[in-house]
């Protein structure tokens with residue numbers, strides 16, 4: 410069995426792990442360089458993109474207190490003397506366990522050990538494979554007919570990025586998500602709306618399984634011609650078991666590691682090349698099956714993706730959620746203005762009959778108009794002109810901007826956007842102390858201007874991809890931040906009952 414000499418790791422791209430017999434004690438850095446042609450920095454950036462197994466989590470909820478008692482009991486029943494652990498020396502007990510682990514006893518001995526795992530961030534595609542373990546298994550899976558999936562996360566196989574198809578993939582998922590939300594808002598029940606969702610959406614499963622079934626599962630699903638996600642699931646389960654029973658973890662290996670020959674899953678798939686084929690049959694079903702292990706990245710493409718993608722927010726905006734949790738910022742703390750805007754948005758919601766194209770045009774036109782007044786303010790330094798203008802005319806435009814962007818692009822998470830905008834507001838507040846109303850708004854408007862210019866270019870070239878979506882998202886956040894700031898300012902200046 411493999412000795413682990415360096416820090417433990419699992420590659421999120423192909424699910425190779427430090428304990429694999431073919432890693433030869435390589436570090437993760439060495440593995441990704443040889444296997445995928447990238448350095449650690451690029452790998453980390455791909456992880457931020459949410460590639461491969463980066464979202465998959467396995468937690469062992471339950472495991473046997475002791476393996477000796479049930480195992481020796483099982484074994485001694487079939488070997489003759491009635492079980493009595495005290496009759497055996499420690500050495501004898503360890504020997505018997507060793508013999509069992511080497512497969513030289515009835516394999517049913519492993520049925521005496523039960524484990525329960527909580528599995529999160531697994532694709533629906535793979536959960537279908539997992540629940541085929543019917544003997545010695547019990548499952549409970551997150552339902553789709555009683556759970557809202559409009560804000561669900563999804564899996565991105567690394568090969569999609571390697572093939573340069575990330576944008577297309579994300580776009581397709583977002584379309585499905587939008588249709589799902591639209592169906593739901595039109596009164597279609599969860600159980601019917603879910604039909605539109607693709608296999609990549611994530612699910613959670615609680616799995617109780619005896620060790621014999623688990624071992625058989627890992628023997629098959631750890632083979633390299635199997636899906637990388639199933640490989641990854643097995644590896645993470647192995648890591649969990651290794652924490653308590655390393656001797657059990659050691660026998661969770663692909664079956665070819667025992668035979669040193671490739672049976673390539675009954676010749677159903679092409680072998681990965683680790684061992685020579687056991688028998689050459691002429692019946693490959695998937696001759697050109699892509700093996701995740703062999704994914705090589707086009708550095709240029711990945712760099713380009715990551716470079717342009719810096720400001721794209723993760724789907725669930727974990728960073729901000731965590732930051733809020735950490736600082737114990739409550740809903741009340743968001744304050745009155747955020748609440749007012751929230752109510753406003755809810756009202757605007759009824760008017761949402763615009764398309765993306767008219768929505769974008771509207772944002773660009775209204776922003777241009779506002780910005781020209783802002784420039785005037787900058788040159789004259791006459792804040793009254795600008796703020797009076799905003800007060801008299803443009804708060805209405807802001808409302809339209811917020812309404813349009815929210816409805817058309819991000820209506821799935823109004824609450825999140827509002828909360829975030831208020832969080833940004835607080836950050837700026839701290840940074841600029843009381844002077845932020847001047848410098849803060851000025852900085853925001855300038856940044857907003859740059860983003861709108863980029864949107865404009867994209868729009869003129871008839872391009873709307875997720876880079877622009879990211880700009881739009883920022884535009885929305887800043888706009889709400891701005892409106893909060895302006896309202897504060899106008900109220901601070903003694904203007905009561907500001908309409909917007």
Ligand SMILES: [Zn+2]
Nearest residue numbers: 420422423425
């Ligand atoms: Zn790898």
